[in-house]
Amino acid sequence: MHHVVRAASARVASAVLALGVVAALPPTPAAASPAGPPVAVPAEDRATGTTDRDDPLLEDPAGGTAALRELGDRLPTAARRNDVAPRDLATLLRSDRTARLDTDGLLFYVEPAASDPPPVVPDGRLLRQAAAPLGDTFALHSNPGASRTILIDVDGHTTDDEDAWHVPGVYPAWDLGGNGPAFDDAERAAVQLVWSMVSEDFAAYDVDVTTQDPGRAGLERDSPEDPTYGVRALVTPSDPALSALCGDPCGGLAYVDVFSLLGGDYQTAWVFPQALGQSPKAVAEATSHEVGHTLGLDHDGTARDAYYGGHGAWAPIMGVGYGRPLTQWSRGEYAGASNREDDLALIGKHLPRRADEPPGPPPATAYVTSAADRDTFTLGQCSAGSVVTVRSPSASPDLDVVARLLSPDGSVLVTDDPVAGRTDDTRAYGLDAALGVPADGRYLVEVAGAGSGAVVDGVSAGWTTYASLGAYDVEAPGCDPDPAPDPDAATAPPAPTGVTATAGPGRARVSWTAPTADGGSPVTSYSVTSTPGGATAVLGGDARSATLSGLANGTPYRFVVTAVNAVGSSPASAASAPVTPAAAPVRMAAPGVSVRGTTATVTWRPAAANGAPVTGYTVLVSGERSRQVAATRRAVVVKGVSRGRHTVRVTATNRVGTSPASAATTIRVR
Structure with missing residues (x-):
């Protein structure tokens, strides 16, 4: 059984990425509990890290009308524990066959498994994609020194009964080659590929994605003042754990919004590679997805599918991106999105953004950390015809680069934002940029995240700049960088x-x-x-x-x-308060009019708001204002209409202004 326990925030969330089929693997030792969800802790207790439980609301986990029948008049209690309205909870249970309540009335989801896992990357390509010497595989760090940690634990782990999943035991290492617990070169390269992909997903944040276990002190939060903590993504081929925790095959599972909880009972997310075709791409996607749940994220889906599978080269991380090379965080900027939550803002409640790079020559690796982040670096003296390239060091970038070559006064001379698309499951083309130097001289380079495809009414046919974030390198072999700056020399300005x-x-x-x-x-x-x-x-x-x-x-x-200025770009200013553009309502359709004697009954359909709510309607008879009514009205009765032919129109008003008069309906009063 797949399941998720909700946090104290008002979030209807699923914590299970249920994809893949189970492969036959040797049994692994573990003292597993019977199948079913682990002991849930009520939301009001989880915030304090205690484990006191309220009286159970259900005898066994249930969903649909069965759960509603058993809850009876305790439905409001279950709704309160999930921080939703009783009517909304009842609607969810009736309409979503995957929604369940555990015995404490907390929501979880039972997800279907997929039957077509992605292929395993060939050994030769794995070795070419290794991010570091193979001997360093279990000491990789994306951001050493960060106080927050995401541990990708692939070399085995022992759990005890204090863990909230209640499956104590010794869980084996990921055995991609099926050749025992030792990691050969191809397996080490696969681990590095997973680490590189997950690191890129979290590159905008001040968090260390690592394969080196930091110990209890590095993962468990002892007090609200403790700044050092994180989560463990346990990648293990344990069939007993999969059976105990999932019941049916699942690719992984995790609690929701637990990253910053006190203690370490809830901060293990599980990923089962045997249910993911042993594919490093799939394991990486599942790992980021499950860690996303611990940071409070829900699934990105559509009205028909719990997980959106993406389009073209793109998919949302909280959907399913196994067959898409470009996966990003999302706020539902695709057709039919069922979830419009702001992933980046929710992650930011747990993880601070990575600090911006100082002005000057480009560092070895730099980062685009927001849609507003525009990094500007000095290149020094460059030769005509040389090429400045900007590319991601990741095997599977999240960042689509737009780069600009600037003159010392900030004028844009050359821009490159290539058309991007899908090469295969893990590779996309057109994400890098190349800038040709037009003449000998001094130049700067500006780097930002790009989108791809038209955006119409907030819906993208490709991807937007929203989460086009990640690491990049600048290579300028035809440029002589300036010497180290003189502390008394000019610098880039501070932010406006x-x-x-x-x-x-x-x-x-x-x-x-x-x-x-x-x-x-x-x-x-x-x-x-x-x-x-x-x-x-x-x-x-x-x-x-x-x-x-x-x-x-x-x-x-x-x-x-x-x-x-001539040195470079300032950091971005603090953002303005949000404002919402709006125009007067759009023109309405002709009203309906019925006439009885000298009385006309006028009806109309509601006007489409144009960025601001409609505040009222005005009925015009032969161009004269006859009645003005509130926005909730859809009909008025106009008495004493003079005999003869008249035209009837309606206008709508909002805070911006009044719409054009509707098309006319002609009436005759006898």
Whole structure:
């Protein structure tokens, strides 16, 4: 049985990635409990790390009408424990056959298994993709020194009865080659590939993805003041554990929103490679997916499927991306999305963002950490005809690069954002960028995340800039970097401050205050960027405001501003408060009118809001205002209409203005 225990936040979540089929493997020793969900801790107790349980609401886990019948008048109690309305919980149980309640009334999901796991990467390609010497496989760190940790545990682990899953035992190492507990070169390379992919998924955050166990102190949070803790993603081919925890085959399972809980009882997520075709790609996707659950994320699906399988080269991490080379966090910017939660914001409740790189020459590896992050580095003196390349060091990037070659005054000379697409399950083309140097001279390079495909009404046919994040390297063999900066020399300016925004129809006006200093070199330009959408305006150094057009009415936007001088770009400013562009309502259809004597009854369909709610309607008879009513009304009665022919129209009003009059309905009063 797959299951998930909800956290104290109001989240209807699933914690199981149930994909793959079980392969025949040798039995592994473990003292496993009977199949079924582990002991659940009520949400109000989990926040304090205690394990006191309320009286159970159900004798056994159940779903659908069976759960509702057994709950009876205790439905409100179950709804309160899941922080949802009773009606919503009842609707979920009736409509979603995978939804279940455990004995404490907490939600979990029973997911179907897939029958077509992705292929295993050939040994030769695995070895070529190794990120480090094979001898370092179990000492890999994506961000050494970070206080938060994601441990990819592939070399075996022992659990005890204190663990919330209640399957104490010795769980074996991942045995990709089926040749015993020792790791051969191909198996080590597979572990490195998994580590590289998972590291890229979390590259925007100040967290260390590692294969080296940091011990209890590095994973368990002892007090609210303890800054050092994390989760364990246990990759094990244990059939007894799979049977005890899942019942039917599943690819993995995890509690939801437990990353920062006190103690370490809930912070183990399970991944079963034998149910994932032993594919490193699948194991990596399952690992990031399960860790995503521990950070509070729900599934990305559609009305028909619990897990969205993506389109083209792209899939959401919290859907299923086994056959897609580009997987990213999501906020539902695809057709038919059933989940619009902001993955990056939810992860940010547990993990801080990685610090931005200082200005100057590009470091060995840099990171795009948000849609507003635009890194600018100095290249020094470059030769005409040389090429500056920007590419991800990851075997499976999350970052689609857009790169620009800048002159010292910040002018854009060359831009490269290639068309991207799918090569195979783990490789996409067009994610890198290459910039040709047009003439001998001094240059800067600017790097940001790119989207691909049109975005219409908030829906993308490819991917947006929202989670186009990750690591990249800059290579400029034709450029002579500047020497180490003189501490007394000019630097990039600090960030602008006081960013505010006001919205109008399809646009927003953004204002800001200049940086408190210019770094010793005058500010030559400002860049204003919106989130979502990445709309950008570049203005001169004297500008203090900008108007960005082409924004979607009804969509909240925030804006950040960066300043550029001859040295480089400032950090992004603090974001403005959100504003929502809106226009007057759109024109309505002709009203319905029935006439009886000199009384006309006028009816209409509600107007489509255009970014702001409708506040009222006005009925016009022969161009004269006859009745003005509240937005909740859909009909009025107009008495005393004079004899003769009349036209009847309706207008809608919101806070922005009044719509054009509707098409007319002609009536005759006798």
